Amino acid sequence: MSKHIQIFKGWAETLRQDADAMKALVESADADEEARKLAAASLSYLVTRMDLVPDWSEGIGALDDVMVLRVCAALVSGHALGSLPSSAEIDLGRMGNDVEKIYDFLGGELLGKLKSYCVKLTESTVRGRTPGVILTDDAARAALYADVEEEIKRSGVVVIADADDAELKL
Numbered sequence: 001m002s003k004h005i006q007i008f009k010g011w012a013e014t015l016r017q018d019a020d021a022m023k024a025l026v027e028s029a030d031a032d033e034e035a036r037k038l039a040a041a042s043l044s045y046l047v048t049r050m051d052l053v054p055d056w057s058e059g060i061g062a063l064d065d066v067m068v069l070r071v072c073a074a075l076v077s078g079h080a081l082g083s084l085p086s087s088a089e090i091d092l093g094r095m096g097n098d099v100e101k102i103y104d105f106l107g108g109e110l111l112g113k114l115k116s117y118c119v120k121l122t123e124s125t126v127r128g129r130t131p132g133v134i135l136t137d138d139a140a141r142a143a144l145y146a147d148v149e150e151e152i153k154r155s156g157v158v159v160i161a162d163a164d165d166a167e168l169k170l
Contacts, residue, residue, distance in 0.1 A: 004105045011066035011098065014091075016152050018069045019043060021091035023145060026134065030084035033135070034122070040144070041121035042072035042133035047147040048126045067102055071111075071118045074099040090169050 012016075024032055025039035045068045081089070103111050122131050127147065129140045130142035 003097065004101070007101055007161065008063055008066065010072070011157070012063075015066065015069075015155060017091055017097055018066070018073075019046065019148055020153060021095070022069065022072070023048075023083060023087040023148075024088035025092065026141065028084055029081035030080075032079035033082055035076040035079035036074045036135050037122040038076050038118070040134040040141075041054050041118065041124065043144055044122055044124070044126040044129065044131065046133070047144070047151050048124075062073075067114065068118055068121070070095045070098045070102060071114055075118060118134050119144075134151040 022039040022043050026036055026043070028036065036057065050143050073092045074097075075091065077096045078133055081092070084092070099111070102114070124130065127143070129137075129144060133140050135141070
């Protein structure tokens with residue numbers, strides 16, 4: 001399991017970059033609406049208080065956040081993504097490919113449940129905003145982006161000094 005802990009730590013270190021790729025997809029007006037909603041849902045999940053793993057859980061609080069970003073990236077891969085900066089395309093592809101590592105960690109059944117959960121996030125309301133509203137309302141989108149920035153600043157660097165301790169928390 002300590003292999004997984006190191007992978008998750010690496011994912012937490014790319015959180016800003018990953019969020020920026022999702023923002024680029026939200027902004028891509030010529031992308032499929034469903035892909036844009038999944039991107040908005042993944043960003044909203046970063047700031048929800050109803051996390052699968054509470055953000056205040058030291059060492060593992062960002063685990064569900066980085067997994068949701070990756071599962072949503074995998075789910076958008078079958079959609080037209082429109083014109084994205086090449087860095088966003090690369091990051092979305094990288095995150096989507098990382099779902100194999102989530103499968104290795106969770107197994108097929110739990111990964112399937114996580115995928116279903118991520119699809120349902122496209123209809124969820126977080127801080128008074130649904131992904132559909134985020135796509136059409138500039139103020140709602142700006143507020144989400146500000147909330148995401150605050151969350152990333154608050155998250156800081158994930159410190160896992162003891163992989164065994166992190167395993168116990170999982």
